Amino acid sequence: MITLCLHTDYIRIRPVEKAIPNAEMLTDELKSIDVDECLVAFLAVEDGDGRDSVEHMAGLIEEHAKKVNAKVIVIYPYVHLTQNPAPIADAYSLTKELESAVKSRGFNTFRAPFGWYKSFELKVKGHPLSELSKRVSGKEEGELISQSLKQEDEIKSEFYILTPDGMLTPVDEYDFSNDKDLEIFKNYEIKKSRVYERVPEHIKLMKEHEIAQPEPGSDVGNLKWLPKGRLIKKLLEKHVTDMCIGSGAVEVETPIMYDFQHPALEKYLNRFPARQYIVKSDKKKYFLRFAACFGQFLISSSSQISYRNLPLRMYELTRYSFRREQSGEVAGLRRLRAFTMPDMHTLTVDLNSAKEEFGKQFEMCQSFMSDIDISYVVAFRILREWYEQNREWYAEFAKKVGKPMLIEMFDKRYAYFITKFEFNVVDSLDKCTALSTVQIDVENAERFNISYVSSDGSKKRPYILHASISGAIERDIYAVLEKQGMVKSSGGVPMFPLWLAPTQVRVIPVSADQVDYARGIVHNMRGKVRADVDDRNESLGKRIREAEKEWVPYIAVVGKEEAAKGTVAVRKRGSREQLSMTVDELITEVSEKTAMYPYEELSLSNQLSKRFSFI
RNA sequence: GCCUCCGUAACUCAGUUUGGUAGAGUGCGUCCUUGGUAAGGACGAAGUCGUGGGUUCAAAUCCCACCGGGGGCUCCA
Numbered sequence: 001m002i003t004l005c006l007h008t009d010y011i012r013i014r015p016v017e018k019a020i021p022n023a024e025m026l027t028d029e030l031k032s033i034d035v036d037e038c039l040v041a042f043l044a045v046e047d048g049d050g051r052d053s054v055e056h057m058a059g060l061i062e063e064h065a066k067k068v069n070a071k072v073i074v075i076y077p078y079v080h081l082t083q084n085p086a087p088i089a090d091a092y093s094l095t096k097e098l099e100s101a102v103k104s105r106g107f108n109t110f111r112a113p114f115g116w117y118k119s120f121e122l123k124v125k126g127h128p129l130s131e132l133s134k135r136v137s138g139k140e141e142g143e144l145i146s147q148s149l150k151q152e153d154e155i156k157s158e159f160y161i162l163t164p165d166g167m168l169t170p171v172d173e174y175d176f177s178n179d180k181d182l183e184i185f186k187n188y189e190i191k192k193s194r195v196y197e198r199v200p201e202h203i204k205l206m207k208e209h210e211i212a213q214p215e216p217g218s219d220v221g222n223l224k225w226l227p228k229g230r231l232i233k234k235l236l237e238k239h240v241t242d243m244c245i246g247s248g249a250v251e252v253e254t255p256i257m258y259d260f261q262h263p264a265l266e267k268y269l270n271r272f273p274a275r276q277y278i279v280k281s282d283k284k285k286y287f288l289r290f291a292a293c294f295g296q297f298l299i300s301s302s303s304q305i306s307y308r309n310l311p312l313r314m315y316e317l318t319r320y321s322f323r324r325e326q327s328g329e330v331a332g333l334r335r336l337r338a339f340t341m342p343d344m345h346t347l348t349v350d351l352n353s354a355k356e357e358f359g360k361q362f363e364m365c366q367s368f369m370s371d372i373d374i375s376y377v378v379a380f381r382i383l384r385e386w387y388e389q390n391r392e393w394y395a396e397f398a399k400k401v402g403k404p405m406l407i408e409m410f411d412k413r414y415a416y417f418i419t420k421f422e423f424n425v426v427d428s429l430d431k432c433t434a435l436s437t438v439q440i441d442v443e444n445a446e447r448f449n450i451s452y453v454s455s456d457g458s459k460k461r462p463y464i465l466h467a468s469i470s471g472a473i474e475r476d477i478y479a480v481l482e483k484q485g486m487v488k489s490s491g492g493v494p495m496f497p498l499w500l501a502p503t504q505v506r507v508i509p510v511s512a513d514q515v516d517y518a519r520g521i522v523h524n525m526r527g528k529v530r531a532d533v534d535d536r537n538e539s540l541g542k543r544i545r546e547a548e549k550e551w552v553p554y555i556a557v558v559g560k561e562e563a564a565k566g567t568v569a570v571r572k573r574g575s576r577e578q579l580s581m582t583v584d585e586l587i588t589e590v591s592e593k594t595a596m597y598p599y600e601e602l603s604l605s606n607q608l609s610k611r612f613s614f615i
Numbered sequence: 616g617c618c619u620c621c622g623u624a625a626c627u628c629a630g631u632u633u634g635g636u637a638g639a640g641u642g643c644g645u646c647c648u649u650g651g652u653a654a655g656g657a658c659g660a661a662g663u664c665g666u667g668g669g670u671u672c673a674a675a676u677c678c679c680a681c682c683g684g685g686g687g688c689u690c691c692a
Contacts (some may be wrong), residue, residue, distance in 0.1 A: 089680050199685055218681055326616050329690055341692055432691060472692040511649050545653035559651055571652065
């Protein structure tokens with residue numbers, strides 16, 4: 001926002017015939033303005049200006065007016081002062097806001113009509129303070145872009161394919177005919193354009209299954225989670241947390257906002273390619289975390305750590321991590337501004353130990369991906385000289401994956417890591433998205449002053465691994481829904497992994513006579529199996545159809561016969577056969593298949609007659 | 616952030632080209648039906664046509680801006 005302030009003997013303003021398309025209505029008081037002894041403020045509102053700019057500018061005008069002893073202020077919208085004007089609607093409303101802000105500071109105000117060509121005549125007093133230009137910037141906070149983000153353009157890297165036999169082939173020479181996903185991923189990374197007009201599968205499914213929805217009452221990329229989605233998310237969160245703690249991690253919880261001025265944080269911020277949310281508290285500015293790195297590094301830095309304690313793993317489930325992605329980048333569950341990420345950092349004695357941990361965490365990631373039943377493409381990003389020293393080690397990974405994987409080799413270390421891997425998924429629109437990732441960090445021990453005492457009593461810097469075993473939880477759900485959406489559209493039977501299914505067993509009484517028996521079954525399953533009863537007054541066929549549409553893995557029908565024998569007629573998802581089972585057999589089957597996973601109740605009534613629709 | 620498409624009942628959508636103030640299916644409610652493995656039947660209620668402005672005798676329909684969503688660019692967990 002820019003003003004040119006002129007202390008004048010008088011000003012006369014007359015709008016001429018012409019106006020821009022969005023000009024304001026010409027009221028009588030705007031048609032001719034004649035003011036004596038006033039401070040005229042020519043005003044240009046710039047792109048990015050907001051309320052703060054108005055307050056700030058009003059303060060400056062007040063200060064200046066008092067100096068020159070002016071009692072009357074004339075605001076004259078004059079876009080030509082800037083090369084970077086605000087959108088017209090913003091400019092108009094902020095112009096009016098500035099007028100009222102000035103008025104509320106005790107001045108008489110006039111305003112020239114907005115959007116009209118005007119002729120004016122004025123006489124500027126000659127004293128030294130009569131002319132003054134002021135600029136306040138509304139951009140100072142919105143545009144904090146890290147160095148790393150700016151550097152992205154300059155990074156040079158080359159792509160290869162590493163096959164399980166240890167062969168490294170430049171991508172251009174590799175034959176992709178046996179691995180479609182890898183080819184799509186390669187093209188995606190090397191940036192060829194794709195044109196799709198379809199809505200991705202998961203966006204339809206997350207609505208159909210009442211999982212999550214955008215919340216227009218919040219910022220973009222901040223979702224509302226409905227009971228079924230909350231349940232799935234809770235189970236995934238619990239599972240990855242159990243895995244990390246099971247691997248020996250200590251669990252902590254750290255603040256979600258951090259001081260911009262903190263020296264270590266400021267530098268780290270500049271090494272990470274993300275935009276931040278800013279929070280103001282009194283005069284201080286804080287940014288919302290984009291990961292748990294700071295919190296855990298600050299803990300590590302103040303802890304007393306001996307080489308005997310290493311490798312030291314520290315874990316937190318960040319609900320939430322915040323990245324203020326450009327609004328156009330936010331999409332469905334794939335990319336959010338607020339997301340849940342398990343973040344584990346491992347301090348290791350030396351690079352050998354770091355490599356060993358890296359390998360273990362790689363296997364944890366593989367195991368998680370298979371738990372949610374998704375296929376993935378592995379990519380490694382490697383500093384070239386590090387690769388040269390560790391060729392065989394990388395070949396081992398290719399063997400573990402059993403499939404060719406993409407290698408990106410960079411000559412200059414542009415970030416804090418020397419190597420990392422990612423597990424990427426390919427979705428229904430051929431988009432590729434990273435889930436799990438682990439990185440070996442060689443910078444931040446120094447930056448955050450993290451050290452351990454080695455066996456000879458000296459202080460040493462550890463190497464640090466950053467690990468997100470599952471990747472963002474929302475993205476896991478995205479990956480599951482995309483995969484099942486693709487199964488569905490290719491004519492298969494989509495389903496959730498059993499341990500994630502909101503309803504695992506749906507009991508359907510044939511007639512009202514069996515409702516009590518059905519409720520009894522559901523009651524017996526509580527705490528072990530998520531079951532509900534479709535006790536609505538609908539036809540049997542319709543209730544079965546709806547259970548199928550909800551992807552319920554086990555549909556248990558109970559009629560006269562079953563009630564008499566104490567059995568259920570089970571229809572397993574994917575087959576239309578009927579299987580007669582006792583209730584205990586069914587409970588055992590589901591419990592056994594889900595024994596390796598967490599269990600949570602669904603927070604909806606287990607009687608469908610009492611449920612309502614959230615959408 | 617930029618480009619682009621979209622926004623009509625709780626949901627999915629028709630109606631917008633050629634302006635004359637709304638329709639269907641699903642869901643919901645009431646009643647009938649009391650079922651044997653993917654939609655039983657009848658009746659009924661329900662809409663600021665995303666918001667605000669403009670053009671017009673008249674706007675869901677034409678114009679502008681804004682808000683929200685999808686896709687593309689860019690970017691990432």
